[in-house]
Amino acid sequence: MSRKVLVAYATKSGSTAGIASAIGTELRRHGLEADVREVGKVGSITEYDAIVLGSAIYIRRWRPEAVQFLRKHARELRDRQVWLFHSGPVGPDKDQTQTMPSNVARLAHRIGATPAMTFAGCISPDTAKGFLARRMATGNLAGDSRDWKLIAAWASDVSAAIHALDTAPWHRPLDEPSGKQS
Numbered sequence: 760m761s762r763k764v765l766v767a768y769a770t771k772s773g774s775t776a777g778i779a780s781a782i783g784t785e786l787r788r789h790g791l792e793a794d795v796r797e798v799g800k801v802g803s804i805t806e807y808d809a810i811v812l813g814s815a816i817y818i819r820r821w822r823p824e825a826v827q828f829l830r831k832h833a834r835e836l837r838d839r840q841v842w843l844f845h846s847g848p849v850g851p852d853k854d855q856t857q858t859m860p861s862n863v864a865r866l867a868h869r870i871g872a873t874p875a876m877t878f879a880g881c882i883s884p885d886t887a888k889g890f891l892a893r894r895m896a897t898g899n900l901a902g903d904s905r906d907w908k909l910i911a912a913w914a915s916d917v918s919a920a921i922h923a924l925d926t927a928p929w930h931r932p933l934d935e936p937s938g939k940q941s
């Protein structure tokens with residue numbers, strides 16, 4: 760049985776779309792069906808067995824459309840495997856793991872997703888949007904730090920976990936404690 764995966768991404772300058780596309784390619788190479796979509800254009804997620812969601816990080820925050828997606832689909836996401844990633848660090852900081860913003864961490868906990876994988880990002884004068892981005896694109900942070908080998912390796916691990924659904928059921932996380940012991 761071929762499992763169907765949604766790879767949804769939120770981007771401002773396009774580089775996270777490239778990461779999502781590379782993940783989709785790797786998942787397909789491992790025999791999964793994968794749709795890669797800009798998160799704001801995703802309607803229903805009912806047809807998917809698993810979801811990969813990634814956002815660019817700007818000033819330590821996820822793009823609002825990615826957060827909105829987690830909120831809107833929280834209930835359905837709890838019944839599916841969900842894999843999160845974010846892309847951001849560039850230049851000398853490219854290997855620094857980024858913590859999830861607190862609103863994203865809360866939502867990840869609610870749906871039972873593991874912490875987001877950090878991928879290095881890209882700042883280019885060709886795609887930079889806004890004054891600050893254009894300034895950053897001329898300094899020592901400029902360049903494409905995306906690590907395609909790491910991205911493919913992570914996607915390969917994700918595909919192995921999704922294939923494991925064929926032999927073991929996916930367990931929903933326990934409900935959050937209500938504070939009342941039964």
Ligand SMILES: Cc1cc2nc3c(=O)[nH]c(=O)nc-3n(C[C@H](O)[C@H](O)[C@H](O)COP(=O)(O)O)c2cc1C
Binds near residue numbers: 882891
């Ligand atoms: C104004 C600005 C703020 C940024 N803030 C962060 C940040 O807080 N943390 C981080 O890791 N990367 C940060 N970055 C780097 C971006 O996340 C990186 O360029 C990413 O690849 C952009 O993704 P996108 O092309 O999909 O929009 C920032 C970039 C800009 C231009």
